[in-house]
Amino acid sequence: xxxxxxxxxxxxxxxxxxxxxxxxxxxxxxxxxxxxxxxxxxxxxxxxxxxxxxxxxxxxxxxxxxxxxxxxxxxxxxxxxxxxxxxxxxxxxxxxxxxxxxxxxxxxxxxxxxxxxxxxxxxxxxxxxxxxxxxxxxxxxxxxxxxxxxxxxxxxxxxxxxxxxxxxxxxxxxxxxxxxxxxxxxxxxxxxxxxxxxxxxxxxxxxxxxxxxxxxxxxxxxxxxxxxxxxxxxxxxxxxxxxxxxxxxxxxxxxxxxxxxxxxxxxxxxxxxxxxxxxxxxxxxxxxxxxxxxxxxxxxxxxxxxxxxxxxxxxxxxxxxxxxxxxxxxxxxxxxxxxxxxxxxxxxxxxxxxxxxxxxxx
Numbered sequence: 001x002x003x004x005x006x007x008x009x010x011x012x013x014x015x016x017x018x019x020x021x022x023x024x025x026x027x028x029x030x031x032x033x034x035x036x037x038x039x040x041x042x043x044x045x046x047x048x049x050x051x052x053x054x055x056x057x058x059x060x061x062x063x064x065x066x067x068x069x070x071x072x073x074x075x076x077x078x079x080x081x082x083x084x085x086x087x088x089x090x091x092x093x094x095x096x097x098x099x100x101x102x103x104x105x106x107x108x109x110x111x112x113x114x115x116x117x118x119x120x121x122x123x124x125x126x127x128x129x130x131x132x133x134x135x136x137x138x139x140x141x142x143x144x145x146x147x148x149x150x151x152x153x154x155x156x157x158x159x160x161x162x163x164x165x166x167x168x169x170x171x172x173x174x175x176x177x178x179x180x181x182x183x184x185x186x187x188x189x190x191x192x193x194x195x196x197x198x199x200x201x202x203x204x205x206x207x208x209x210x211x212x213x214x215x216x217x218x219x220x221x222x223x224x225x226x227x228x229x230x231x232x233x234x235x236x237x238x239x240x241x242x243x244x245x246x247x248x249x250x251x252x253x254x255x256x257x258x259x260x261x262x263x264x265x266x267x268x269x270x271x272x273x274x275x276x277x278x279x280x281x282x283x284x285x286x287x288x289x290x291x292x293x294x295x296x297x298x299x300x301x302x303x304x305x306x307x308x309x310x311x312x313x314x315x316x317x318x319x320x321x322x323x324x325x326x327x328x329x330x331x332x333x334x335x336x337x338x339x340x341x342x343x344x345x346x347x348x349x350x351x352x353x354x355x356x357x358x359x360x361x362x
Contacts, residue, residue, distance in 0.1 A: 002068050008032040011041065014063060017055045018334050019341045026344045031076075039070040043077050046344030048125035048207070051333055053077040079126055081207040081340075085347050086229035087258050093198065096130070096206045098231040098343060101259070105246025107215035110267040111236045113313050114303065115212040116144045117329075118234075120320040121336035123167045127207040130162060132198060133172030134224065135214045136190045142174040146316025151175055152201075159200045166321050171201045190214075191223045198228060208340070221250075225257045232262040232343050234300065239266055239287035251295055262342045263298035264288050265335055268305040272327075279304075298342055301335025304328055 011032055012024035019026060023043060031042030041060055049056070057075040064070040083097040093099065102115035115131065123129040133141035142148040145165035152160045152175055162169040173193060203209065211228065214220060225233075233254045237247035247264070254261050266288030270279040282305065292299040304327065312322040319328040 017052050026341045037071045039064045039073040041075045045079050047340035048127040050126045084231040090229040095203045096209045099209045101211045101230050101233040103213040104236045105250035109238050112140050114236050117318050117320050117332040118336045119210040121333045129208050130169035130206045131210045134211050139172045139174030141172045144313050159202050230259045232260050236265045238268045238283045240283040244287045263300035264292050266302045269302035271305040300338045
């Protein structure tokens with residue numbers, strides 16, 4: 001006769017759809033009860049999963065019927081997003097559970113477009129999400145989210161309230177300067193500006209703050225990686241060799257400053273013809289998968305080169321918002337879930353649980 005302990009252990013081994021990880025890796029079984037031919041099950045996931053919750057529930061119902069003879073199973077799927085550890089010399093940001101840096105070794109690979117759509121996807125999956133445009137020289141997030149020309153307000157004259165766009169909390173240097181004003185700043189000024197936006201923005205209880213990093217691996221990027229308390233980084237690349245060369249440098253940079261790399265996103269993986277729907281790998285194929293294998297990280301997603309992505313982003317309504325049921329939007333959602341699930345497997349931050357220790361002379 002199977003016990004409730006047997007049921008819990010069996011449930012923990014079920015793979016979460018699209019994630020390819022067992023429940024025990026990315027969450028926990030919060031409730032597992034058997035009463036004759038009825039089962040009551042609670043699953044608490046460590047990442048937002050609105051889009052796959054019902055699929056997971058159906059998999060669980062089928063599992064308990066086949067293995068435990070439960071003709072009826074009540075399954076409740078919930079989410080609890082924890083704060084995860086950051087670099088040892090830094091403290092997590094107040095009111096922000098996790099900062100995820102979206103980076104690339106070079107420009108032109110669609111990093112900002114990817115960052116915006118991943119943020120929107122996480123929000124759509126049920127998380128509280130903000131996005132910080134850290135590309136001081138070329139801020140593009142305001143245009144992409146349809147809030148270009150707007151200005152954040154301040155309640156106290158010292159801090160800024162983030163703007164709201166499509167459910168996201170948003171901050172960018174683009175809100176504070178003229179659109180055609182060049183940023184003729186040296187590295188220290190750029191770093192100071194970013195830290196001020198990060199620390200002096202009144203973020204409100206964010207599960208995730210997505211930081212759209214400037215492209216490259218120079219002094220600015222290294223300094224930001226050392227000063228921003230990051231829970232994880234994602235490297236965006238295209239399949240072609242020249243992009244992969246620089247993406248490898250970006251990945252190694254994060255490892256040198258003890259920032260965990262959650263995985264790689266291969267953008268522009270295949271081109272989709274607008275006339276016939278034919279897919280073709282214009283920039284080569286297999287590059288992202290090979291890089292992921294070489295560095296023992298996860299290939300989080302392969303995103304298409306689709307004309308609609310550019311058109312929708314330029315219009316201020318990125319693909320996840322403009323056409324949520326189309327292929328590009330689904331690719332972003334799958335990638336966002338895998339990214340968040342990968343973070344959920346990492347160690348949690350317990351610094352807030354410990355009291356401050358003060359040594360005084362007596």
